[in-house]
Amino acid sequence: MKLTTLASAVALAAAGAFVSGAAEARDQIRIVGSSTVYPFTTTVAEQFGKTSGNKTPVVESTGTGGGMKLFCAGVGVEHPDATNASRRMKKSEFEQCQKNGVEGIVEINIGFDGLTVAQSKQGTPVNLTLPQLLLAVAKEVPGPDGKLIANPYKNWSDIDKSLPNTKIEILGPPPTSGTRDSFHELLLEKGAEQIPELAALKKTDSKAFDKVWKTLREDGAYVEAGENDNVIVAKLEANKNAFGVFGFSFLEENSAKLRGVPLNGVAPEFDAITAGKYVGARRMYVYVKKAHVGVIPGLDAFVAEYVSNKALGEDGYLGKKGLVTLPKSELEQVRKGAADMTPMTADPLH
């Protein structure tokens, strides 16, 4: 008897929750997207929650691609209001958005993320060139006769005599990570292009060329260290001959123990990144739905907080969190676009 009443009560409660949950209007901003931008957006969200009197936005880390999917699924309270991206929106994603009625998309370029190669301060300081980096991690490299062979390099000095005579060991992100995509596109592809044999290959067989920089060796020289960059930092501390690949903010936070490896002669430093000199820098974006402004309370104020001087400015709090901020003139432009909520067009995308 008692059991049946209990069961029916539970069923009722569950049904009630279903209905109320689905129909409820939202007074809290929801943001999804890249785990690289996550530390910055959460910082802004917290500041916004503290100072504006609105509820603190909920920021979810789904990866850039996953975020785009959720963001472009439609307009309405059940869909997120903004998405973080560690790369620009792709044309296909833009079209997906349009198809689902997400029309006014405001693009905000928040700054740069430096993809860095780092080593322990205890290790011998090295300078790397992009071709050297590619030769260290690619599965197949050009042999003496120019044909592709399995990567024969064991030690760094096998690649170039001026590099230390230590085992090649690079700890980096797994294929699921956005950082790994940047590692391929920013560093390895460019490195491959600078090797004469591979540049020739690109002309004759671009597919085979892509395979070279997209496939990493699996004999232990490149170690997939998981999504958690702190694990890589801990491993570098333990192994002074190893190198790690992760974002600039991790390098900056651990600058007491780690040192950034200069790539093509430029060290990963704040100024070099903003000046566009450092090869491993990429732009980061936040995309906002214009249709949600005025529906979700505080969304416009949140965007204003994001591009404000105290967040994105030279001495802003995001800079302290490791974000490489935009040069002044560009920031002005971004700020204007955000204030007017200018929707983006498909033209610059590809």
Added chain:
Amino acid sequence: MTDLALPRSTGLDTTSEAAKARTRARHRREFRFRLYGIVAIAMTTLFLAVVLGDILVKGLPAFTQHELMLEVNVAREDVDPQATGRPETIRAGDFHKLVRDALRREFPEVTDRAGRRLLDGLLSNGASDVLRDRVVANPGLVGETVRVPVRLSANADLYFKGIGTEITRHIGNGVATPSGTTGEITISVGANAFAEDLGLIKKHVQRQARALRREANRLRQSVEEVEVHKSERNRALLAAPGDSSKKALESEIKDLESEIQSLSQKAQDLETEAAELQRRFDGLAVNEQIGALLPSLLVAINGGLVKVKELGSSDVRGDVLKPLDSADAAESGAWQIIIYETPESNRRVSDREVAWMERLKERGLVINAFNWSFFTSGDSREPELAGIRGALTGTALTLFVTLILCLPIGVAAAVYLEEFAPKNTLTEIMEVNINNLAAVPSIVFGLLGLAMFLNFFGLPRSAPLVGGLVLALLVLPTIIIAARAALKAVPPSIKEAALGVGASHQQAVFHHVLPLAMPGIMTGTIIGMAHALGETAPLLMIGMVAFIVEVPGGITDAATVLPVQIYLWSDLPEIGFQAKTAAAIIVLLAFLFVMNGAAIVMRRRFERRW
């Protein structure tokens, strides 16, 4: 039983040497077996101790927090200029400025902009929280001076927790005469007062020189190897038959030559650098420049503090960090040399900050208090402000939803299957499936929850309601299996007796069998819930892995749970979050211990033996 019935000699040999040897061998085997067992247990204990010890060592510091006890003047114009006395006006006041001013009063000599910003950096973003609460609760404090604890930044807190640098001091010998009280000054001492320190610095220099020389030597060896290769090519060139192969060899030789040149140049550079360092090391009379790569040396004299830039054996030159009271000569023993072992470039706090913090500590303003806010505040991006209340509440709400769904459904399913269902192929298939479901990876339930609850029913993301539903699916098989085992353990005689006195089958089950099986069902449920408590993967799929500051108020609010909070914190770059991660693990373990403890207590109390 008579002796006759047992044949006297059964061939059972117990006295011969061979038999004794067999017995001994058997004893040895038994001993070895026991030994393996003990070794296994010892190893398990060791691993467990290492894991727990590591977590405790890393996490316990997060439970305490260093604070500054400051006399803060609650100036009316910053808090409530119109003297309204209204709490909402006071709440919006600029309390951070008050705290900042109070700290600046401790260091009146810091007047430059960079220095002031560095000084503000010692304070947390939430430094004024306690003060604000206190003044809002008691508006009479406006215009008064209050003594309040002020939270320090994560870097300063870590420094006080000893994750900074080793500091050694020794008393200075000889009469020291400073050349001024501010700016860049020299301090001259007659005797060889700094010989010891010079030795220490030189040792560091020598270590650097040695490393450079090693590298240069290696490069020289490489040059030799290339030279050998080049001479081989040269020989091949002489013997080369055709023009084309000659050309190829020539260009190869040219490449090798340029390689030799660049390597030699690099080796040369390193050697020069090493020689320069060596010269610094050898030349005792030469003054030593102390850069950011060497340990920091400070001189405390006449109430001031000087950071040494150039060190001679009898005099030093450096920047004043804290102005001297006077430029008078200090007696032997009245001044001190302080050494910060870790070079400044390898530290998260600069010499200036260290000097300030040491001074605050000397004045007794730094207190180490229990970090209550870890339990009372939600998540934050500032490690010193982040708390687990949001995650704890989210966990409680999620587990509540799981429990009220699982327990009735699980028990009803178990009772029906065990007591009422006909035994046929259909129920057998169901049984097999329930057992299989108990072993399905949790991420599968997460995907199911994403497709069903979020995409089909349109329930809110990140809500404990959905989390609870998903976890309920996950632990339901466990609970059904446990409940059926508990029902099976009730002796049939109980039910038969009930049926015998005229009870219906249903009455027999609900009045007699089920109450007796309840302790077993409860234990199974609690273990199932403990399992649900530790789950992360399915919750990632339904959006409970989000940055949520607000403490959830209901089952449809956005929330996260303890294991996910651990996952999120472990991924953040700030060093302070490493301790928070470990501390959250400790809380999760405590939660688990309590739940498992409850299961044990319940079993002990209600357990019945037949």
